[in-house]
Amino acid sequence: MAALFDQTTINGMTLRNRLVRSATWEGMCDTDGRPKQKLINLYRELARGGIGLIVTGYTFVRTDGKQLSGKMGIHRDDFAMDYENLTHAVHDSGGKIAIQLVHAGGQTDAKHAGRQPLAPSAVKVAQFSEIPAELTNAEIGDIVTAFAEAARRARAWGFDAVQLHGAHGYLINQFLSPLTNRRKDEYGGNLKNRSRFLFEVYQKVKDTAGADYPVLIKLNAADNLEGGLEIGDAIRVAEELSAAGIDTIEVSAGIRASGIKNPARNRINKPEKEAYNLTLARRIKAVVNCPVMVVGGFRSYEVAANAIKDDDMNYIAMARPLIREPGLPNRWMQGDLSPAKCISCNRCFGPGLEEGGIYCVVEKKEREKANKLPPGAKAKSITFD
Ligand SMILES: Cc1cc2nc3c(=O)[nH]c(=O)nc-3n(C[C@H](O)[C@H](O)[C@H](O)COP(=O)(O)O)c2cc1C
Numbered sequence: 001m002a003a004l005f006d007q008t009t010i011n012g013m014t015l016r017n018r019l020v021r022s023a024t025w026e027g028m029c030d031t032d033g034r035p036k037q038k039l040i041n042l043y044r045e046l047a048r049g050g051i052g053l054i055v056t057g058y059t060f061v062r063t064d065g066k067q068l069s070g071k072m073g074i075h076r077d078d079f080a081m082d083y084e085n086l087t088h089a090v091h092d093s094g095g096k097i098a099i100q101l102v103h104a105g106g107q108t109d110a111k112h113a114g115r116q117p118l119a120p121s122a123v124k125v126a127q128f129s130e131i132p133a134e135l136t137n138a139e140i141g142d143i144v145t146a147f148a149e150a151a152r153r154a155r156a157w158g159f160d161a162v163q164l165h166g167a168h169g170y171l172i173n174q175f176l177s178p179l180t181n182r183r184k185d186e187y188g189g190n191l192k193n194r195s196r197f198l199f200e201v202y203q204k205v206k207d208t209a210g211a212d213y214p215v216l217i218k219l220n221a222a223d224n225l226e227g228g229l230e231i232g233d234a235i236r237v238a239e240e241l242s243a244a245g246i247d248t249i250e251v252s253a254g255i256r257a258s259g260i261k262n263p264a265r266n267r268i269n270k271p272e273k274e275a276y277n278l279t280l281a282r283r284i285k286a287v288v289n290c291p292v293m294v295v296g297g298f299r300s301y302e303v304a305a306n307a308i309k310d311d312d313m314n315y316i317a318m319a320r321p322l323i324r325e326p327g328l329p330n331r332w333m334q335g336d337l338s339p340a341k342c343i344s345c346n347r348c349f350g351p352g353l354e355e356g357g358i359y360c361v362v363e364k365k366e367r368e369k370a371n372k373l374p375p376g377a378k379a380k381s382i383t384f385d
Pocket residue numbers: 022023024025026056057058100165167168218252263264265295296297298317318319320321346348349352358
């Protein structure tokens with residue numbers, strides 16, 4: 001019977017357990033996307049904490065696909081040494097690391113993208129103020145190539161896998177969603193056309209990186225927004241991806257504009273609120289041959305273990321619990337099975353925007369109280385530098 005601490009292999013990548021650090025933007029890069037030493041330290045800390053696979057924060061493949069500040073970029077060959085330092089730090093600590101590749105599409109602004117944002121259609125994306133420009137077919141081809149070039153660099157620089165970001169309303173998701181894709185050409189309309197961009201990206205990435213290199217995807221099983229991507233279409237996309245040889249699908253749901261059903265839901269304070277994408281993930285799992293990861297609100301050991309044992313999930317991915325406790329996998333493995341300490345308040349986003357890197361604000365407050373540090377003073381060991 002499958003269990004949380006089984007060793008498994010995905011297309012030659014051996015993972016020490018079924019726990020995954022889901023992609024988490026850290027805000028720890030220079031403006032051009034070059035990783036800083038504190039990001040490397042953070043990944044080392046996660047690897048030491050026992051996680052099976054780390055997925056990096058979303059990493060732009062072209063500068064016009066950048067969203068938040070401090071985001072990683074993989075658009076330049078001269079970042080080689082920085083990224084090699086990063087992957088070595090993880091491997092030396094016994095971990096494995098996949099890099100998440102993204103183009104933000106219309107979910108950005110001129111300040112971060114350096115130009116008017118680009119999207120499948122010139123439709124304003126909810127919660128973003130600028131109307132994007134509609135991509136020409138030539139520009140679509142260029143972005144497909146940028147994903148493939150990113151995968152080439154990722155493999156050369158020691159990443160164990162790439163993960164395509166096909167969730168949370170970014171460009172791949174924008175093409176899939178009828179809400180943001182109003183095109184009348186071969187990239188819009190029916191599902192085959194709306195998924196054309198995704199399959200072009202997938203195929204070119206696979207061809208460039210090689211059949212023996214794991215290519216994963218984080219896929220929205222639903223946008224949780226009227227008129228957006230629905231589970232029926234997501235199931236068909238997942239089925240096609242599986243047939244095309246995708247190595248793993250991580251199931252998520254929601255976009256920033258989805259209100260309480262956004263990807264990182266608040267107040268997960270009892271087991272019944274946990275695992276909020278599991279029902280969708282089960283439906284995806286039923287039609288695919290590849291392994292399935294599920295993310296969203298996992299906090300208790302039992303909920304995670306049961307999703308593997310009873311619901312046929314292959315991997316459990318977590319983001320916020322590992323911001324607060326990078327050593328959570330080792331803690332559970334060593335027998336302390338109390339739930340993750342994260343209270344799902346989402347206050348960790350703030351320091352990523354304002355202080356040069358995310359950390360758990362709640363933990364800092366608790367430390368300040370315990371250490372009687374004056375309010376505002378920096379608590380030790382939570383900024384990872
Ligand atoms: C600070 C922060 C940054 C995030 N950055 C990303 C990201 O770069 N890519 C991504 O796919 N999801 C991102 N997410 C979403 C998480 O990967 C995850 O899907 C979501 O938080 C739900 O999982 P959790 O309940 O374990 O946190 C982020 C979440 C947080 C809190």
